[in-house]
Amino acid sequence: MSAAQNLCVLGATGSIGLNTLDVAARHPQRFRIFALSANERMDELAQLCLRHRPRYAVVAQAAQADTLARRLAPGLTEVLVGQQGLEHIAAHAQTDCVMAAIVGAAGLVPTLAAARAGKKLLLANKEALVMAGPIFMEAVRTHHATLLPIDSEHNAVFQCLPDSFAGDLRGHGVRRVLLTASGGPFRDVALERLRHVTPDEACAHPNWTMGRKISVDSATMMNKALEIIEAHWLFGAAPEQIEVVVHPQSVVHSMVEYADGSVIAQLGNPDMRTPIAHALAYPERIEAGVGALDLFRIGRLDFTAPDFTRFPALRLGYRALREGGTSPATLNAANEIAVAAFLQGRLPFLAITAVIEAVMDALPPHQLASLDDVLGADAAARRQAERQLETMTVKP
Ligand code: NAD
Ligand code: MG
Numbered sequence: 001m002s003a004a005q006n007l008c009v010l011g012a013t014g015s016i017g018l019n020t021l022d023v024a025a026r027h028p029q030r031f032r033i034f035a036l037s038a039n040e041r042m043d044e045l046a047q048l049c050l051r052h053r054p055r056y057a058v059v060a061q062a063a064q065a066d067t068l069a070r071r072l073a074p075g076l077t078e079v080l081v082g083q084q085g086l087e088h089i090a091a092h093a094q095t096d097c098v099m100a101a102i103v104g105a106a107g108l109v110p111t112l113a114a115a116r117a118g119k120k121l122l123l124a125n126k127e128a129l130v131m132a133g134p135i136f137m138e139a140v141r142t143h144h145a146t147l148l149p150i151d152s153e154h155n156a157v158f159q160c161l162p163d164s165f166a167g168d169l170r171g172h173g174v175r176r177v178l179l180t181a182s183g184g185p186f187r188d189v190a191l192e193r194l195r196h197v198t199p200d201e202a203c204a205h206p207n208w209t210m211g212r213k214i215s216v217d218s219a220t221m222m223n224k225a226l227e228i229i230e231a232h233w234l235f236g237a238a239p240e241q242i243e244v245v246v247h248p249q250s251v252v253h254s255m256v257e258y259a260d261g262s263v264i265a266q267l268g269n270p271d272m273r274t275p276i277a278h279a280l281a282y283p284e285r286i287e288a289g290v291g292a293l294d295l296f297r298i299g300r301l302d303f304t305a306p307d308f309t310r311f312p313a314l315r316l317g318y319r320a321l322r323e324g325g326t327s328p329a330t331l332n333a334a335n336e337i338a339v340a341a342f343l344q345g346r347l348p349f350l351a352i353t354a355v356i357e358a359v360m361d362a363l364p365p366h367q368l369a370s371l372d373d374v375l376g377a378d379a380a381a382r383r384q385a386e387r388q389l390e391t392m393t394v395k396p
Helices: 015-025 042-052 062-071 082-091 105-116 126-142 152-160 199-203 212-220 222-235 273-281 312-323 327-343 351-362 371-392
Strands: 005-010 031-037 056-059 078-081 097-100 120-123 146-149 174-181 242-246 252-258 263-267
Touching: 005 015, 005 082, 005 105, 015 031, 015 042, 015 097, 015 273, 031 042, 031 082, 042 056, 042 062, 056 062, 056 082, 062 078, 078 082, 082 105, 097 105, 105 120, 105 126, 105 327, 105 371, 120 126, 120 273, 126 222, 126 327, 126 371, 146 152, 146 222, 146 273, 152 174, 152 222, 152 252, 152 263, 152 273, 174 222, 199 212, 199 327, 212 222, 212 327, 212 351, 222 242, 222 312, 222 327, 222 351, 312 327, 312 351, 327 351, 327 371, 351 371
Parallel strands: 005 031, 005 097, 031 056, 056 078, 097 120, 120 146, 174 242
Antiparallel strands: 174 252, 252 263
16 A cells, blocks of 8 residues: 555544544555644644644634643644635645535635635535536646545435546436435424424434534524535536435435346445445445444335425525526535524524525526636625614514
8 A cells, every 4th residue: 555645634633623533543654644624622632633643733813722732842833823724734735635625605715715726625515516517616626636525415325326427417317316315303303392402402403423513404494405415516416406315314325227127325324434434445345343233133124205395405405506606605605604503592593594585585696607606696695684684683
């Protein structure tokens, strides 16, 4: 085997970041932790630096950098700050592989920097691709980056496509991509009850342990809406080729349906270390610390159609994809503002998608030709969502 790959983990203290470090640490001959980043939880970042001894650590603010540097042995790890620091480690000549695991729009610029530097890019940060789809994919193509999906559904689809797949579904005899969805914690909760659910209830996902933002996205099914758009960009799937299938056990991670009637599925325990290990070692297979799938214990696999009335976010996802241009960036930014307001107790659960739809109605999409267009649409949608919140916020 060749020399160890230098790994850069953007968002190292998060759920995906920690799972990535867990898998990498099982294979020290294959992976060296070259750079880590975190926005908060500085104690945790300090521990990770002491354990993995990266060449760089990136934090959000200069004050955090000073505190962190004092806790590390001199010469061990250079501490960098802010977006510039993130871009530096993502595009560094010695970085071989970048795990993009920052949550939300904050991850866009460093993730794009990794694509433009032609890196092997492991994409967990779906929001980056949703916001900037055409620009992102163009950067991947132009700079010959290797883009591997970490989202369990997209990683599953990737595994179910032929090795020769090059972005043309019909050319490979694919009829549809079937994205599975657990339905989140509120799949069967009475609609009336949803008016009063708390952030902790929304974050208690039945099958997965994740960061709070994506947990709320799973509860509204906005996560699946973002994943529909993600599937479009990753696999060249038209909206009518993407079907959402509710599958409460989260064992089938997604499927690909072929013209001859074959449906190929990828199954496994709901543990993000499987797609992470798959992408880290691709095209080889490595141990991920994930136990064998016990089909006898699982016993049955259920599939139902999604409920578009209960989960209007799904409709908004297809709408944004069909509208194109800045519409997905608007959807994503409005969602980030609404979810943050819900997590702060300022907005009722059912108002999250109402805010997003109002923002989409108020801001008609326009063309997306540059990163500035994306950032402009993101900022405009955030401002509009804040205005919308004033009319819908819960007054204490
Ligand atoms: P998380 O909240 O657990 O971690 C987020 C990480 O990003 C942390 O390290 C945090 O410090 C960093 N971060 C947050 N805001 C930042 C900012 N403004 N600037 C720089 N860094 C910032 O989130 P997560 O659950 O690990 O999810 C990360 C990404 O992976 C998300 O895009 C999510 O949609 C995607 N994803 C997660 C899972 C999962 O199982 N957790 C599954 C599929 C996809
Ligand atoms: Mg997913």
